[in-house]
Amino acid sequence: MKNRIPFILRLADYNRFSLPVLLHALESQGLDRHFDLQVESSATGMKKRLAVPGRKIIGYGFMTPHIPEVWKELSSLKSSGGNDTLWIAGGSHVTGDPDSGFAMGFDAVFQGECERILPEFCLNGLDSGFQLKQRVFAGRTEIPLDSSFPVSKAMSFIPPVEIMRGCLHTCRFCQTGSSKKPRYRSMESVESYFKELPIRRLQFRACFICPSGLEYGSRKAGEYNPDLLESLLRVPVSYKIRHIEYGIFPSELRPETITPESLRILKKYCTNKKITIGAQTGSERMLALIGRGHSLEQAEQAAAWVHEHGFRPMIDIIIGFPGETPEDRLCTLEWARKVHLRSNARCQMHYFIPLSGTALAGRRPSPIDAASADLLDREHQAGIVTDWWKKGLAAWEDLEKDLERLGSMSS
Template sequence: MKCALIIPSWVPDEIFSSRTASSQINYWQPVGTLSVAAVLRRAGHDVRFINGAFLTHEQVLDEVRRFQPRLIGLYATTFGWDKAKKTAADLRSMCRRDCFICAGGPYPIAVQGQCLSDAGTDIDAIITGEGEYTLLEIVERLEAGSGLQGVQGTVYRDSGRIVANPPRPLITDLDALPFPARELLGDADRYIPPPGTYRRRPVAVMITSRGCNRHCIYCFQLDKTRKSGIRYRSVENVLEEIELLIRQGYREIKFLDDTFAADYGRAMRIAEEMKRRRLPVVWFASACVNQVDRPLLKAFREAGCWAVLFGAESGVQRNLDMIRKGITLEQVRSAVHTAQDVGLKVSTPFLFGIPGETFEDGLKTIEFAVRLNPDMANFHAITPFPGTFLYDNLEQYGTISENLSDFTYQGAAFIPRSMSRDDIQRLRQIAFRRFYLRPSFMLRKLLDLHSLNDIKVALKSAKSIFWLALKLDLFSRHRRHLPISR
């Protein structure tokens, strides 16, 4: 069967400001969609991946018109739901009459039947969990000419009624899944990650585990009880995919696991095996500060890891406790400094707008970030996407925007009772200026330049950073900001 998997057309301006370097680039490979594509292809289906990151809305429609699929799967985030609805409506009016249109992704998974009500008859079904085996079963039902009754993990329309089937159990044997169908990407070098998050191109994305055993109030998990824990791929299966990526010409890997080091022994074995095989690839991973130590971080460095991301989130312990991070400020300091000591670069995201956080708390977080002195830092507004604990309990903590386009890295969709929207935006601007315009930071970055590629990446980063830091009209609204120099 002909199947089209579509990411609706979007432009990076919808996430990043048009003046940042990020508007000139694209994003990480959509490895989740490629995993669904791989399962369908293994079953013998003709799959076309249409990525709206590189196409206008009309070009997406033209691709579908030429392909004439029997099934269309749309990927939708929260901020991208309106685009997905428009794409579905336009496809419905132009596709073959028996074309089946379904939607999956973070937003449909979170709100499920509400998406069908919202989209009317333009969308036939919603995928409510992991999509690989659910979409395969839908295709098999369509081929057999039968309906979706009993297909786990779907909400569908039946004679005007919205019917919710039981959820599909989470995939436990991740090794049984084929590797993502990256061959559908076209030119992999088009996928340029954000500045400062890579060293070599092309960059592949890998996921070696699914799920998280932590309880942060702003993170969405399919298993809200966390009873299923983290599901891991075997070390050998992970290494097999890494070696395939090297043969395909990839020079760097971004591990997108929520917590790559959650299983200490497994993370150590992956690093040791990468070193033993002398794999010619560098990599970047995320870890929790209370899951790493010097031996593990040293093993990462010796295996080709050049950077780690630690979710620091706040410089105020009370706020870390509020978001149920399960870490201490001292653990953050220890992990960051140990990683830097063994030769790794460190990235630390921070959040503003945590429930109960005050503007003064935000200033303390900025000072903490400066004293912590990671190699990279980002400063976001906390965003409780649908399906998270914070979203489900908004009445206790604050208000949220009804405009889905606010649910981006730039927006402040959630406003706690202890702070205003202007407070959050001012803190973000002050933080970027305070952190990145320090002479000591700029000197360190200059000393890190060892090659032409380093210079190219640094220039892209500088374009983004300096625009954020020098947006003085925002600073002028608030005179309590901190001095630049240190």
């Protein structure tokens, strides 16, 4: 175990689900014999680790909204030393826009799934002394989801189990959807995950990562398999896990997939009191523009069924899409009021951020006019919508400047 190369991964709230997966991929190839795998959760800690003399690798994984934070920290670290450090980046932002990773100061970027390419990069680096012949490392072949496992020796935290990767839909603002078929975790692999939890004394809560919760195992959009859902939820029950969450982050539901039958199953096994429905807008025109593939009526019906089955419907909405008008926002807020009155729903209002690699990458959000902002405030006071969009709007101001400097905005 002597002379291992320090490999420091920067842990943040937004990448805490993926770090154990990456660490597992490295450990399962025996790379922890050659690399001292470290996880650091603070900027100060990063500085201290960087100050330890010697060659090292430092890895960041992030999404487009986190650029200002990551870039600032990276610049500060690089100016404080670390000439013999290899700075690498992965995650959905550099997957869609690798050049911006170089512009930020990274030496190499990883596109797509890293479970295979990161260990390959490390193995090749051991032979070549990390003399890079290329700077972009792309995970071109999709790995079976069962071979990705979120349990690492280097982290005590075990994230929710990812049971579906990719999506059957292609919403224009989203990085998850693609024309490629999604992959699913097998029931045997789900079992293996739950076997690990008691070893770590983590038997309190079961959650699943599934971009469209009721399409787990589906071959085509909108298909839903109640037997499979029930088999899935029975697994944590068999491990005596008391709190089972499904249909809420990170396994939100699309409106048209929600049925009374699926809700009866969720009620039977799950302890969450809320269900999150992705509707994204209350304007039919915007629904079509963003390519959602469901109607407002379906979202309204879904909220009503969710309410009738004893859950509170929480509806994800994004405001500020490119091309959204004040009239669209008025429609959205009128619709939010309607579903609130009918089904006690609350709309979770997010602000649009253009994500790299999506059809709307590089597009500016529509400004929120004063009348819309007033109405949003009033509906927030009335408990009909959240005011989360304000945080997004404030964050956009910094992000826009950075994206412009990186050359990632459309002119």
